[in-house]
Amino acid sequence: MSVQPVSNPVPPLISRGILVFLAILSAFALFALFLLKAEGWGLLAAAIALIALLALPIARNVMSVVIEFIRTRPILTVISCFVGALLFPFFLANDGYWIHVLSIAMIFSIMAIGLNVHLGEIGLVNLGYAGLFAIGAYTATLFTQAGYSFWLATPLAMTMCWLVGGLLGACSVRTTGDYFALVTLGFGLIVQQLIINLTWLTQGNNGITNIAAVTIFGHSSKSPINLGFMQLAPQVNFYYICLAALTASALLAARYQSVWIGRMWTALRQDSIGVASFGLNVPYFKVQTVAFGSMFAGLAGSLFAHEIGFISPDDFSLLQSIEVLAAVILGGMGNIVGAIIGGILLFVAPEKLRFVGDYRLLIYGGLLVILLIYRPRGLFPDPRRRYEKF
Amino acid sequence: MNALALSAIYALIAIGISLFFGVIGIVNLAHGEIATLGVFVSLAVFQLLLGGGAVDITTVSFSVAAANLAALAAGIAGAAVGGLFFYRLAFYPLRDAPPIIGLLCSVGVGFIIRESILNFYPDGRNPQPFPAIIPPDLIQIGGVIIQYKHIVVIGVAVLTMLLLAYCVERTKFGRAMRSVLNDREVARSLGVSVIAVTVAVFALGSAVAGLAGVMNALYYNIVQSDMGTLLTVKGFTAAVIGGLGNFYGALLGALLVGFIEALTSGFLPSGSAYKDIAVFGVLIAILVVRPNGLIGRPISERV
Amino acid sequence: MKADSPLLQITDVNKAFGGLHAVSNINLHLNQGETLGIIGPNGSGKTTLFNLITGLIRADSGEVRVAGEDTNLLHMRPWEVFSIGISRTFQNVRLALGQTVLENVMVGDYRESRTSWWTVLVRPGIVSLRDAKMKDKAMEALRFVAPALANTPHRMTGELSYADRRRIELARAIVGSPRIMLIDEPAAGMNARETDEIGEDIRKIRARGISILVIEHKMKFVASVASRIAVLNFGRKIAEGSYEEIRTNPDVLTSYLGRKGDHLAEVKH
Numbered sequence: 001m002s003v004q005p006v007s008n009p010v011p012p013l014i015s016r017g018i019l020v021f022l023a024i025l026s027a028f029a030l031f032a033l034f035l036l037k038a039e040g041w042g043l044l045a046a047a048i049a050l051i052a053l054l055a056l057p058i059a060r061n062v063m064s065v066v067i068e069f070i071r072t073r074p075i076l077t078v079i080s081c082f083v084g085a086l087l088f089p090f091f092l093a094n095d096g097y098w099i100h101v102l103s104i105a106m107i108f109s110i111m112a113i114g115l116n117v118h119l120g121e122i123g124l125v126n127l128g129y130a131g132l133f134a135i136g137a138y139t140a141t142l143f144t145q146a147g148y149s150f151w152l153a154t155p156l157a158m159t160m161c162w163l164v165g166g167l168l169g170a171c172s173v174r175t176t177g178d179y180f181a182l183v184t185l186g187f188g189l190i191v192q193q194l195i196i197n198l199t200w201l202t203q204g205n206n207g208i209t210n211i212a213a214v215t216i217f218g219h220s221s222k223s224p225i226n227l228g229f230m231q232l233a234p235q236v237n238f239y240y241i242c243l244a245a246l247t248a249s250a251l252l253a254a255r256y257q258s259v260w261i262g263r264m265w266t267a268l269r270q271d272s273i274g275v276a277s278f279g280l281n282v283p284y285f286k287v288q289t290v291a292f293g294s295m296f297a298g299l300a301g302s303l304f305a306h307e308i309g310f311i312s313p314d315d316f317s318l319l320q321s322i323e324v325l326a327a328v329i330l331g332g333m334g335n336i337v338g339a340i341i342g343g344i345l346l347f348v349a350p351e352k353l354r355f356v357g358d359y360r361l362l363i364y365g366g367l368l369v370i371l372l373i374y375r376p377r378g379l380f381p382d383p384r385r386r387y388e389k390f
Numbered sequence: 391m392n393a394l395a396l397s398a399i400y401a402l403i404a405i406g407i408s409l410f411f412g413v414i415g416i417v418n419l420a421h422g423e424i425a426t427l428g429v430f431v432s433l434a435v436f437q438l439l440l441g442g443g444a445v446d447i448t449t450v451s452f453s454v455a456a457a458n459l460a461a462l463a464a465g466i467a468g469a470a471v472g473g474l475f476f477y478r479l480a481f482y483p484l485r486d487a488p489p490i491i492g493l494l495c496s497v498g499v500g501f502i503i504r505e506s507i508l509n510f511y512p513d514g515r516n517p518q519p520f521p522a523i524i525p526p527d528l529i530q531i532g533g534v535i536i537q538y539k540h541i542v543v544i545g546v547a548v549l550t551m552l553l554l555a556y557c558v559e560r561t562k563f564g565r566a567m568r569s570v571l572n573d574r575e576v577a578r579s580l581g582v583s584v585i586a587v588t589v590a591v592f593a594l595g596s597a598v599a600g601l602a603g604v605m606n607a608l609y610y611n612i613v614q615s616d617m618g619t620l621l622t623v624k625g626f627t628a629a630v631i632g633g634l635g636n637f638y639g640a641l642l643g644a645l646l647v648g649f650i651e652a653l654t655s656g657f658l659p660s661g662s663a664y665k666d667i668a669v670f671g672v673l674i675a676i677l678v679v680r681p682n683g684l685i686g687r688p689i690s691e692r693v
Numbered sequence: 694m695k696a697d698s699p700l701l702q703i704t705d706v707n708k709a710f711g712g713l714h715a716v717s718n719i720n721l722h723l724n725q726g727e728t729l730g731i732i733g734p735n736g737s738g739k740t741t742l743f744n745l746i747t748g749l750i751r752a753d754s755g756e757v758r759v760a761g762e763d764t765n766l767l768h769m770r771p772w773e774v775f776s777i778g779i780s781r782t783f784q785n786v787r788l789a790l791g792q793t794v795l796e797n798v799m800v801g802d803y804r805e806s807r808t809s810w811w812t813v814l815v816r817p818g819i820v821s822l823r824d825a826k827m828k829d830k831a832m833e834a835l836r837f838v839a840p841a842l843a844n845t846p847h848r849m850t851g852e853l854s855y856a857d858r859r860r861i862e863l864a865r866a867i868v869g870s871p872r873i874m875l876i877d878e879p880a881a882g883m884n885a886r887e888t889d890e891i892g893e894d895i896r897k898i899r900a901r902g903i904s905i906l907v908i909e910h911k912m913k914f915v916a917s918v919a920s921r922i923a924v925l926n927f928g929r930k931i932a933e934g935s936y937e938e939i940r941t942n943p944d945v946l947t948s949y950l951g952r953k954g955d956h957l958a959e960v961k962h
Contacts, residue, residue: 123490125490125493125494127497171674171677171678174677174678174679175677175678177488177489177490178417178489178490178493179630179677180677181417181490181493182417182626182630182673182677183673183674183677183678185419185623186623186627186670186671186673186674186677187670187674189623189666189670190667190670190671190674193664193666193667193670194667197664197667252814255813255814256810256813259813259820259824260803260806260807260808260820260823260824260827261810261813263792263796263799263800264800264803266789266791266792266796267789267792267796267797267800269789270788270789270790270791270792271787271788271789271797271800273749273771273783273787274783274787274788274789274800274865275800275803276749276770276771276772277747277749277771277772277774277775277780277781278772278775278780278800278801278802278803278865278869279772279775279776279802279803279804279869280772280800280803281770281772282772288810292810318619322497322501325494329494358508358509359505359509361501361504361505362501362502362505362506362509364498364501364505365497365498365499365500365501365502365504365505366498366502367498368494368495368497368498368501369479369480369495369498369499369502372484372491372494372495372498373480373483373484373495376487376491384791384792384849385791386791386851387789387790387791387851388791
C-alpha cells in the first residue's frame with residue numbers, strides 16, 4: 001500500500017523557479033561583494049580557487065544541471081538577470097566608483113553587441129570598431145555642445161554611424177576577409193588621426209571637456225537621486241540609462257536574429273553561394289548589415305561621452321578596437337548574451353586587477369592569443385556553428 | 391631624397407610582409423613589432439658592449455666599428471629568433487585554422503611584443519636614442535643634397551633586395567619557396583617540405599623586418615616601443631599596392647608610399663600631420679578598388 | 694508550345710581561364726516543358742556552363758536569353774538570374790549544414806519572407822505572417838520531393854545522408870516556382886535505388902511544368918529523364934540529339950565513351 005505523499009502547497013515548478021531567481025540574484029550580490037572587497041593577492045587567490053573549484057567534476061555536474069535549467073527557462077533567467085542588474089547599485093552599497101565602472105562596462109558591452117553583428121553574424125573582422133565609436137562620441141558631443149538635447153544627439157550619432165557603417169559595408173563587398181580587416185584597420189587609424197588633426201572641430205589631442213550632463217524630466221545626471229530613505233550616488237543616474245540602453249540593444253539584436261534576417265545571416269555564413277543563387281542580393285544585404293551593426297557604436301559613443309564628460313583621441317585607438325574584438329570572441333561569436341558577459345568581464349577585470357597595472361595590455365595580448373588557439377569558439381559556443389569554420 | 395630613403399625602409403618591410411602572405415598565407419600584423427624587437431635587441435647590445443656608442447663609425451678603431459656592426463647584426467638575428475619563437479608559440483598551432491584566426495592572433499602577438507618591450511626594457515616607456523653611427527656628412531650632386539645615411543639606408547635596402555632576388559630566382563631554396571607560393575599541394579606532392587619552407591621563410595621574413603627596423607632606427611636615431619604599428623600599416627599599404635605576395639610589386643608599392651608621404655609633408659600646409667592619413671587612405675582605396683594590387687589581375691568571380 | 698521559340702537560348706558562350714578554354718562557342722536551346730540532358734567527361738565545361746548561366750562566373754562572350762526577357766543573362770548577378778525564374782542545384786551539395794531542413798528549403802524563395810528592416814521592428818505581425826506563408830510553401834515543396842524528410846523538418850542538415858541532402862536541394866530549387874531548373878549531377882554518389890528515386894523526382898518536377906537542364910554522368914539515368922541530350926567535350930558541343938542518335942554518334946563514342954558503347958544497348962527508356 002503506497003503512502004500518499006503530502007501534497008506540496010507550492011507546485012515544484014514554481015518553487016524551482018523561485019530558487020533559480022534567488023540564485024541569480026545572489027550571484028549578482030556576490031559579484032558586487034567581490035568587486036567591492038576583494039583586493040590584491042587575496043583576490044588572485046580567490047579567483048584561482050574559484051576556477052579550480054569549477055574544474056572539479058562535482059561542480060561541473062551542478063553547472064550542467066543549472067545550465068540545462070536555464071536553457072529551458074530563458075525568460076525567467078533574463079528577468080532574473082534584469083532584476084539583479086536593477087538592484088546592483090544597492091548591492092554595491094552605493095559605491096560611486098564601481099557603479100561608474102559598471103556603466104562603462106555596459107557601454108562596452110553595447111559595442112560588443114554591435115561588433116558581434118559584424119563578426120559573429122556575417123563573419124567580417126572589423127579592426128576599426130573604435131573608429132565608429134569615436135564618430136558616435138564626437139558627433140553626439142558636438143551636438144550637445146551646440147545646445148541640442150542629449151536625447152536628440154544620440155539618435156543623430158547613431159544615424160551618423162549607420163551611414164559610415166554603410167560605407168564600410170560597401171567596402172566589404174569588394175574585399176574578402178583578410179583584406180577587409182586591413183581596410184578596417186586603416187579606417188580606425190584614419191579616424192583617430194582625423195580627430196587629432198582637425199583641431200578646429202575636435203580640439204585635437206586636448207580633447208573635449210565639460211560635456212554637459214544629461215537631464216531626464218528635469219533631473220540632472222550629475223545630481224544624486226533622492227529616494228527618501230536613502231540617497232543614491234549621482235553615478236546611478238547613468239547606470240540606469242546605460243542599463244536601459246544595453247537592454248534595448250540586446251533586445252534589438254535578438255529580434256533581428258530571430259526573424260528572416262537572422263536566418264539569412266546564418267545561411268550566408270554557411271552557404272553564401274547558395275543564398276545568392278536563390279534571390280538574396282548579397283552585397284546589398286551586407287551593406288545593410290554592417291550599417292545596422294555600426295549603429296550600436298553610435299549609441300555607445302554618445303553614452304560614453306556624456307557619462308565621463310570628457311573625450312580625447314586616446315579613447316579611440318586600435319587598442320579599444322581590439323578590446324571589443326576580444327570581448328566578442330570570448331563571449332562566443334553570434335551570441336548576444338555572450339557578448340554582454342564578455343564585454344563586462346573584459347572591462348571589469350582590468351579595473352579589478354589594477355595592481356597588475358601596466359602589464360594589463362600584455363595580459364590582454366596573451367589572453368587573445370590563448371583564446372584563439374584553445375577556445376576560438378569562446379565561453380558559450382553556439383552548437384549550431386560546429387559546421388562553420390570559424 | 392628623403393622619400394627614397396623612406397621608400398627603401400618600407401620596401402624592406404613590404405617584402406617581408408609579402409613573404410609572409412605569399413608563402414605562408416597569413417596576414418601578419420605583428421610585422422612591425424618584430425622589427426621593433428630587433429631594434430631593441432640591437433639597442434641592448436649597444437648598451438652592453440659599448441655603453442652607448444653614439445659615435446660616428448668612421449672615426450673609431452676597427453674593432454669598435456666591428457662591434458657596432460655586430461650589434462646591428464644581433465638585432466637582425468634577434469628579430470629572426472623572436473619571429474621563430476612566436477611562430478612556434480602562436481602560429482604553428484593555428485596552421486590549419488582559417489586565416490582570420492591567424493590574423494587576429496598576430497594582433498595579439500604584436501601586443502605581447504610591444505607591451506613586453508614597454509614593461510621589461512629599462513625605461514621602455516620613453517623614446518630611446520639610437521646610436522648615430524653613420525657620419526652626418528653630406529655630399530652634393532648637382533643640387534641634390536645626399537646625406538650619408540641616405541646612402542646607407544638605400545644601399546642596404548637595394549643590396550638586400552638583390553640578394554633576395556638572387557635567392558628567390560636562383561637557389562634551390564628559392565625555387566622551393568616559389569613552388570609553395572604558387573601551389574601548396576603541388577609543392578607537397580613534389581617532395582618539398584612545406585613546414586621547412588614555412589619555418590625558413592618565417593625566419594627570413596622576420597630577419598628582413600629586423601633589418602628594416604634597424605635601418606629605420608639608424609635613419610631617425612630614435613626608437614620607441616610603439617613604432618611598430620605605423621611601420622606595419624605602411625608596409626602593408628606598400629605590399630597591397632603591388633599585390634600581396636608579389637615581391638616586385640612590393641617594391642613598387644614602397645616607392646609609391648614613400649613618395650606619397652614626402653609629397654604630403656612637403657606640399658600641404660602643416661601637411662606632415664596628414665601624411666599618415668594620406669597613406670592609410672591610399673591603403674583603403676587600393677583594397678577597395680583593386681584588391682589584387684596595381685599589378686595583379688582583377689578578380690573574375692562575382693559573388 | 695512553339696518549337697521555334699525556345700524558352701532558353703544559349704548562343705556562342707565562351708569562357709577561358711588563362712589559357713584553358715573551359716567553354717567554347719556553346720550553342721544550346723531548351724524548349725518549354727522539355728528536359729535537356731548534358732553529358733560529357735570531367736572537365737568538359739558542364740558545370741562551368743551552369744555557373745555562367747546563373748551568374749556566378751563572368752563569361753567572356755555570348756548570350757543567354759529567356760523567352761520574354763530582354764536582357765542577356767550573362768550580364769546578370771545570381772540573384773537577378775533567380776528572379777527571372779531560374780533555379781539550380783549544385784554538383785557539390787551546397788547547403789547550410791548548421792541549419793535545419795526546413796530553413797534550408799526556406800532559403801529557396803526568401804523573397805516571400807523578406808520585409809524591410811524597418812518593418813521587422815515596427816510591424817511584427819506582417820513579419821510572422823510572411824514567415825508562416827514561407828514555411829507552408831517550403832513544407833509543400835518538401836512533401837513533393839521528399840515526403841520522408843517532410844516528417845522531420847527540424848533535423849540538422851549536417852546530420853543527414855548525402856542522398857537526403859540532394860533531395861533538400863531539389864526542394865529548395867522548386868520552392869520559388871521557377872520556370873527553368875538547372876540540375877547538376879543529381880545522381881552522383883547514389884546507389885541504384887536512390888538513382889531511380891531521383892529520376893522519378895525529376896520526372897515529377899517536369900510534370901509540374903518546369904523545364905529542366907540536367908547534367909549527369911550516368912547514361913542510363915540521363916536517358917530516363919531527358920528527351921534530348923547534348924554532349925560536351927573540352928568545352929565544345931560535339932553532338933546533340935535523342936538518346937539513340939547520341940549513342941551511335943562516332944565522335945561521342947570515341948571521345949567520351951571509348952569503344953565500349955555497346956553496353957548502352959541495354960538501356961531502356
